Amino acid sequence: MxxxxxxxxxxxxxxxxxxxxxxxxxxxxxxxxxxxxxxxxxxxxxxxxxxxxxxxxxxxxxxxxxxxxxxxxxxxxxxxxQQRFQDHTIITLECSETLVAGYLGEMMGNYIKTDPYISIATHHTPVIVEKVQSGEATIGFCAGHLPPQHGLATRHLFDEPFAVISHQSLSQTPQALLVNDFQNPANANQASLLQKVGIVPLMEMDSYTAAAQLALGGVAPALVPASIVKTLKIDPAFCHHFDFLDELTRPVHLCYRQSSYQSARIRTLIETIADVVPTKA
Known part of the structure; x- marks a missing residue:
């Protein structure tokens, strides 16, 4: 109590x-x-x-x-x-929304047929890490920079690139962009890089999907990760690359408590996710 x-x-x-x-x-x-x-x-x-x-x-x-x-x-x-993961123990997978949408849909659809005792939820990376630290979540699938001194085992899968999405043709780097929430510490590197190249955050969304759809609707160009481009099947004609994007990626990690990896079920899920996620987008 x-x-x-x-x-x-x-x-x-x-x-x-x-x-x-x-x-x-x-x-x-x-x-x-x-x-x-x-x-x-x-x-x-x-x-x-x-x-x-x-x-x-x-x-x-x-x-x-x-x-x-x-x-x-x-x-x-x-x-x-101290918990022993038996055949029917629920494995909780906490994910970044963009990652589960972009990379895990088909894989989890097949995987859950062989191990149906899996629960999937979405959160921002800082919350995911907290939940794995406390044992509320078994595995975290995180986008963006992890908080320091998290004390978890991690697997760096790849660095996900970004594109500038715009319905209109862009001949030069836009002066302002629709971006994701810069209050999220996992996105801190995006804010500093845009400031460095003189790009103003026009609006801060809590959803890359919303930013992309607004850009496709003609509101303003948006900064969007590859997973969203894949999920929304955005036409390459609307995906623009500029030099500053060469420096802008977000790391994609799996994180878990070291002891969890001793469970065959958890280990199998970790390895399956690692195998299905591309080493580069």
């Missing part, structure tokens, strides 16, 4: 509201409130205060998170390491 309460506090601190924390944990808002109340009673400390529609952490809560947060993730990971 104590670990459950700490997990709820950590999620609440991140999400900001009882409702969002409940959605993240797949429990009701009242269940979140009860967990926090039990934790406060156990510790003898007030941990949260109302602040409009959001909650505010007390000084005691902030200190608790600072001291326990990193250890909690490791404890969950160590518990995960």
């Amino acid at each position: 104590l670990l459950e309460g700490i997990e709820t506090l950590l999620v609440l601190a991140k999400e900001g509201t009882m409702s969002k924390a409940g959605s993240y944990l797949y429990i009701s808002q009242s269940a979140v409130s009860k967990r926090i109340a039990r934790l406060e009673k156990k510790l003898g400390k007030k941990l949260i205060e109302p602040s409009g529609r959001r909650i505010k952490l007390t000084a005691d809560a902030i200190a608790l998170i600072d001291n326990i947060g990193p250890s909690y993730k490791e404890i969950k990971g160590l518990i995960f390491d």
Whole structure:
């Protein structure tokens, strides 16, 4: 119960509201409130205060998170390491949306016929790494740069190139582009490179698919990875290459806890994904 309460506090601190924390944990808002109340009673400390529609952490809560947060993730990971993956144990594969759409559709359709006990979800790379660290996910399939000191085993598959998508012909490097969310740390290198070559981020999308479709609709050129070009079957006539793109790629990795690789089922899935993903797009 104590670990459950700490997990709820950590999620609440991140999400900001009882409702969002409940959605993240797949429990009701009242269940979140009860967990926090039990934790406060156990510790003898007030941990949260109302602040409009959001909650505010007390000084005691902030200190608790600072001291326990990193250890909690490791404890969950160590518990995960003790789990034995039997034939019917669910293997959770957390993926970048663009990668699963671009490279895994047909492969997983065939694979799941032989091992149906697999769950697939999509998240941004920082969240994927956190979930693998804590054991909430078994394998991560990540696009973009991994956070430092993640402590996971990784397999670098390839560096995925980008294209500039535009419905109109482009004779020179565009001055502005539709881009993906630069608040995502995995995309930090894109922001710095565009700044270096003097290209302005016109709009920041949370979806490369949306950026590509807007570009094809004539809104503005968009910076799009090869997996999206493949998924949407974008005509090569609308895919433009410029010199700055030679420096712009995003690394594609598999990540997992080292102990997981000892499981034959997990190892087979890792190797199958590695075999089906191209070494270059």
